[in-house]
Amino acid sequence: MTPTNSAEQALDEALALVSRAPESGGAGGRRAASWSRARDTAVRAGQGVRPRTHRVPLADALGEVLAAPLDALSDLPSFDTSAMDGWAVAGPGPWSVRTGGSVLAGSERPDPLTDGEAVRIATGARIPADTTAVIRTEHCREAGSQLFADRPVLTGQDIRPRGQECRSGDLLLPTGSLVTPAVLGLAAAAGYDELTTRPRPLVEILVLGDELLTEGLPHEGLVRDALSPMLGPWIDRLGAEVIGTRRLGDDPEGAAALLEAVTTSTADVLVTTGGTASGPVDHVHPVLRKAGAELLVDGVAVRPGHPMLLARLGSATPDGNPVRHLVGLPGNPLAAVSGLLTLADPLLRALAGRRGRPRYTAPVQADVPGHPYDTRLVPVQLSDEHAVPLRYHGPAMLRGVAAADALAVVPPKGARSGQELEILDLPWAAGGCFT
Numbered sequence: 162m163t164p165t166n167s168a169e170q171a172l173d174e175a176l177a178l179v180s181r182a183p184e185s186g187g188a189g190g191r192r193a194a195s196w197s198r199a200r201d202t203a204v205r206a207g208q209g210v211r212p213r214t215h216r217v218p219l220a221d222a223l224g225e226v227l228a229a230p231l232d233a234l235s236d237l238p239s240f241d242t243s244a245m246d247g248w249a250v251a252g253p254g255p256w257s258v259r260t261g262g263s264v265l266a267g268s269e270r271p272d273p274l275t276d277g278e279a280v281r282i283a284t285g286a287r288i289p290a291d292t293t294a295v296i297r298t299e300h301c302r303e304a305g306s307q308l309f310a311d312r313p314v315l316t317g318q319d320i321r322p323r324g325q326e327c328r329s330g331d332l333l334l335p336t337g338s339l340v341t342p343a344v345l346g347l348a349a350a351a352g353y354d355e356l357t358t359r360p361r362p363l364v365e366i367l368v369l370g371d372e373l374l375t376e377g378l379p380h381e382g383l384v385r386d387a388l389s390p391m392l393g394p395w396i397d398r399l400g401a402e403v404i405g406t407r408r409l410g411d412d413p414e415g416a417a418a419l420l421e422a423v424t425t426s427t428a429d430v431l432v433t434t435g436g437t438a439s440g441p442v443d444h445v446h447p448v449l450r451k452a453g454a455e456l457l458v459d460g461v462a463v464r465p466g467h468p469m470l471l472a473r474l475g476s477a478t479p480d481g482n483p484v485r486h487l488v489g490l491p492g493n494p495l496a497a498v499s500g501l502l503t504l505a506d507p508l509l510r511a512l513a514g515r516r517g518r519p520r521y522t523a524p525v526q527a528d529v530p531g532h533p534y535d536t537r538l539v540p541v542q543l544s545d546e547h548a549v550p551l552r553y554h555g556p557a558m559l560r561g562v563a564a565a566d567a568l569a570v571v572p573p574k575g576a577r578s579g580q581e582l583e584i585l586d587l588p589w590a591a592g593g594c595f596t
């Protein structure tokens with residue numbers, strides 16, 4: 162088959178089941194939520210969980226969200242500071258040069274200047290009392306024991322006064338701010354050794370399927386497990402902490418292990434892959450029913466990925482069990498990616514206390530066929546001007562998304578060339594990589 166033909170066949174597959182009317186629902190005839198409603202539901206589910214907080218060393222807070230305001234612990238700068246290498250001077254020039262060394266950054270409190278005196282000073286050094294200005298080295302000259310300025314000297318020039326950036330107790334950043342590398346720097350500058358933050362949500366990944374190989378070439382109806390290597394690092398980039406990845410068979414033991422995980426896992430979120438449809442060994446639904454889980458989303462009107470689901474496990478009241486969730490990703494690899502972006506990303510962001518991603522659009526470079534009723538998520542590369550749709554976007558394919566920067570959200574019935582489409586950045590393409 163030529164590449165074009167195979168890409169076309171993948172498109173047919175992506176648009177499969179088009180004869181199904183929207184009201185008949187998602188996989189197995191269940192009622193599918195619209196794509197945007199599914200995402201909103203995931204956000205609300207995360208926001209409904211009582212937040213936890215912890216106190217961690219600065220380095221461990223990166224990518225978490227502040228659970229307490231970042232108040233200045235001291236004035237910044239905490240002393241009047243020279244902004245330049247040069248001379249601290251008192252009064253009008255010329256000045257007589259103080260002998261016996263320079264005032265350096267970190268050195269002891271220098272003696273006050275007397276009127277008409279100058280002392281050599283380094284950037285970041287403490288300003289001697291009674292200094293009226295700092296003159297940059299390149300703006301003055303020394304002649305004998307005298308210092309002459311080459312240009313007018315303004316009172317206070319090149320002195321950073323104590324408290325210029327903040328006073329002790331000032332609010333530097335409010336609760337809810339994301340701890341970025343810049344925030345770590347600010348917190349350190351302001352005297353913090355630890356921060357109070359919301360911990361990353363804990364995620365356990367359960368990969369379902371008897372047909373999955375962990376090494377070597379696919380053979381005899383078996384395929385390589387493409388999801389275990391992908392999901393852990395991906396979910397990590399979404400700001401969560403993966404506490405484990407397990408493979409479970411499609412047999413009764415696998416179903417029992419899934420039920421045990423659903424009822425006892427210490428993770429905030431269980432992410433399963435496969436077994437979401439209505440095949441003979443698709444046991445995610447039966448297990449959730451048995452565990453008394455509440456299905457918040459059961460099928461989404463999105464291609465690929467429509468059998469994805471979101472369930473609430475346990476309840477915060479009255480028995481005090483923490484609320485946990487399960488995101489069921491379909492087994493087809495690109496369908497699983499669709500589920501990650503549609504349900505797992507918004508849920509995990511909300512659980513971590515993070516704001517939703519800023520939404521933006523880009524014009525698409527070519528016509529993109531649509532599904533009659535459902536949203537499509539299509540891998541795209543972003544150029545300066547366009548979102549360029551990529552081939553190999555069939556539900557079972559990762560070739561397109563592996564070359565992509567983002568997924569474009571294609572509305573039902575498709576998009577015309579030049580039409581603005583919402584863009585979902587892949588986590589490594591634009592920002593967020595440090596989380």
Ligand SMILES: Nc1nc2c(c(=O)[nH]1)N[C@H]1C(S)=C(S)[C@@H](COP(=O)(O)OP(=O)(O)OC[C@H]3O[C@@H](n4cnc5c(N)ncnc54)[C@H](O)[C@@H]3O)O[C@H]1N2
Binds near residue numbers: 491493
């Ligand atoms: N009667 C119906 N059949 C199917 C429907 C439907 O609505 N009615 N939906 C189709 C769609 S769309 C998808 S997507 C899949 C979802 O299936 P499951 O979530 O139950 O997943 P599996 O059946 O276990 O696997 C599907 C497919 O993906 C491969 N797979 C599974 N896990 C992995 C992995 N870790 N790495 C690589 N590939 C994996 C698996 O071998 C299958 O080929 O259902 C359709 N059927």
Ligand code: MOO
Binds near residue numbers: 174463468491496557
């Ligand atoms: O086709 Mo299925 O939409 O989820 O891969």
